[in-house]
Amino acid sequence: MAKYDAALLGLPRRFVRRLQLPGHAVGPIGLPLAAGGLGYRTCWRSTADCAYLAAYMHTSHHFPKLFPHLADRFPPILDLVPAVGQPALAPSKQAEFASREFVRIVSDAPLVRDRIEGSASVMKHTQHVLSTIVSEAEARREVGLINAMDNPRLPRHMELYYSNCGDATTLAMLPTDATTTLSNPSFTGGITRRLLLSTHQVSRSERRRCLACHKSSTREHSVDEPGRSVNEFGDHIIGCKHMLPLRTKLWHDPLVHMWHQLAKMSGQSCGSEVTNLMVNSNKRADVVLYKGLYSVLTDVRTIAGGDQRYCCAAALSPGYGAAWGAAQKDAAWLAQARSQGDTFIALCHEAGGRAGRGCEIFLDQFCSVAAASQSERMAFRIYAFSATARGHFPRSGHAHQLPPGDAHGPGGPPEGLFAAGAPPRPRGR
Numbered sequence: 001m002a003k004y005d006a007a008l009l010g011l012p013r014r015f016v017r018r019l020q021l022p023g024h025a026v027g028p029i030g031l032p033l034a035a036g037g038l039g040y041r042t043c044w045r046s047t048a049d050c051a052y053l054a055a056y057m058h059t060s061h062h063f064p065k066l067f068p069h070l071a072d073r074f075p076p077i078l079d080l081v082p083a084v085g086q087p088a089l090a091p092s093k094q095a096e097f098a099s100r101e102f103v104r105i106v107s108d109a110p111l112v113r114d115r116i117e118g119s120a121s122v123m124k125h126t127q128h129v130l131s132t133i134v135s136e137a138e139a140r141r142e143v144g145l146i147n148a149m150d151n152p153r154l155p156r157h158m159e160l161y162y163s164n165c166g167d168a169t170t171l172a173m174l175p176t177d178a179t180t181t182l183s184n185p186s187f188t189g190g191i192t193r194r195l196l197l198s199t200h201q202v203s204r205s206e207r208r209r210c211l212a213c214h215k216s217s218t219r220e221h222s223v224d225e226p227g228r229s230v231n232e233f234g235d236h237i238i239g240c241k242h243m244l245p246l247r248t249k250l251w252h253d254p255l256v257h258m259w260h261q262l263a264k265m266s267g268q269s270c271g272s273e274v275t276n277l278m279v280n281s282n283k284r285a286d287v288v289l290y291k292g293l294y295s296v297l298t299d300v301r302t303i304a305g306g307d308q309r310y311c312c313a314a315a316l317s318p319g320y321g322a323a324w325g326a327a328q329k330d331a332a333w334l335a336q337a338r339s340q341g342d343t344f345i346a347l348c349h350e351a352g353g354r355a356g357r358g359c360e361i362f363l364d365q366f367c368s369v370a371a372a373s374q375s376e377r378m379a380f381r382i383y384a385f386s387a388t389a390r391g392h393f394p395r396s397g398h399a400h401q402l403p404p405g406d407a408h409g410p411g412g413p414p415e416g417l418f419a420a421g422a423p424p425r426p427r428g429r
Contacts, residue, residue: 005042012038015191024149024157025195027142033168035139036161036352038194049101050134053077054127056098057116077102078116105130109137146196150315156235156306157196158315163305164194165318166354170389193352198232208232212242235306238351251302255349256286258387259300259362263287266366266380279340283333286347289365297337297344298362301325305351322348322356353389 012029013021030046031037041047057077064071073092080099081087090096105112112133143161150157170190175181182190192199208230209216217230230236237243256272263270269290277285277297289296303321305311314320329346337344348356363384367377 002044005044008040008042011040012191012195015188016195016197017188018197021195021197024142024145025197027138027145028164028195031139031142032135033171034165035135036142036164036194038191039171046131046134049105050127050130053098053101053105054130056094057126059094078113081106083113105134109134111137154306154308154311155315156233156311159305159311159321160193160196160352162314162318163321163350163352163354165352166350167352167389169385170353173386173389193233199234200232210236210240210242212237212240215240233306235304239304239306247302247304252300255300255302255347255388259287259298259347262363262366262384262387263289266370268366268369277342278336281336283336293341295342296362296365297333297342298347298358299329299333299344300347300349301329303348303350319350319354319356321350322354326356326358349388355388359388 009026009029012025013019028035028037029040030042031039032041033039056074060074060076063074074095075088075091077098079088080090080095081102087099090099102112112130115129115133143158146157146161147155189199207217210230215230215236238247260270260272271288271290273284273286274288275284277283277288277295283299285297286300287298303325305314305321307321310321310324313324325348326346329348330344333344333346345362346356346358347362348358350356363381366384367381370380371377
């Protein structure tokens with residue numbers, strides 16, 4: 001099992017083309033998708049200890065009734081490893097192994113002992129309960145590592161991590177057709193950002209400059225920058241105003257197309273990029289549902305992240321970036337939409353994949369008419385989340401792979417400057 005775990009943990013290293021991964025990037029590999037990880041559950045570390053301990057706890061509970069003469073060989077686990085004092089001598093090999101695994105689990109997740117002490121003699125779904133507590137402890141440990149490496153003035157790593165936690169769908173999809181299949185560059189870029197790694201290799205002594213707006217970095221390391229810098233993570237290039245047309249093409253437009261497709265699948269009268277709906281305004285709704293006497297207007301907004309206006313709050317409250325974007329859209333659309341009898345919903349998508357509250361409200365408009373039973377509505381909702389994830393993950397990951405800018409030393413850019421992360425093209429004969 002140890003060899004299997006080593007091979008499993010080596011897969012993301014090959015995905016991102018790294019010989020070694022930093023400490024903060026190793027933890028998310030084994031975390032569940034809903035905790036911002038890759039979902040690669042290892043046998044020994046994540047499964048074996050919890051599975052064996054759960055089996056032993058059930059054995060120690062049922063053996064006194066079924067096999068009374070063997071009950072003393074399987075004492076309760078809390079009697080084997082008391083909270084204070086020396087542990088008792090194990091009466092059997094099985095009890096010895098269970099006590100070792102209990103000690104290992106409690107050393108990583110101390111709440112396991114409290115959960116066992118506060119429960120009945122045997123818990124329902126014991127292995128699931130133990131694994132959940134261990135996963136939560138690993139997630140808290142990962143949050144501590146991210147906080148330690150982050151810039152307190154602009155905690156972009158924590159903001160992106162919480163945004164990743166909102167996308168538990170993309171990496172769980174089965175590649176059955178072209179719409180559910182990711183290209184190699186898109187997959188590599190998405191995994192790199194999910195592990196909070198740099199998308200381009202830039203040395204500490206190099207300065208960075210945006211190829212579009214010509215903004216330059218002011219510090220040797222991006223963590224020391226006072227604001228959103230031209231860093232090696234691609235934050236500036238995806239949020240640069242001069243790159244807005246490309247960002248719209250790679251990220252915004254596919255999301256609009258996907259929402260329009262979902263509206264048509266639900267059987268509702270709808271339109272995309274509709275003009276002349278707002279009185280005395282040039283605003284153009286991205287997706288519109290025609291309800292007869294009124295219309296439901298929507299506008300899609302992509303939240304690039306790493307912005308001083310909301311980054312610190314998003315690092316403390318998951319989903320704040322999408323809520324901030326929705327507030328900006330509501331201020332521009334809501335009053336006029338209500339004055340003409342329409343409804344407006346802002347569809348905000350963060351860079352890590354978390355969708356705003358407006359996306360759930362708009363999706364309820366589809367589910368209420370797409371199916372009759374609760375199970376069919378749930379199936380449609382799951383498909384809708386997968387569809388919007390398909391429109392988000394490959395495009396945002398590919399957009400963040402754009403070169404962060406020119407890289408040059410403190411003395412100025414040399415002649416024949418090339419983009420950071422891309423080696424110069426060799427000259428042929």
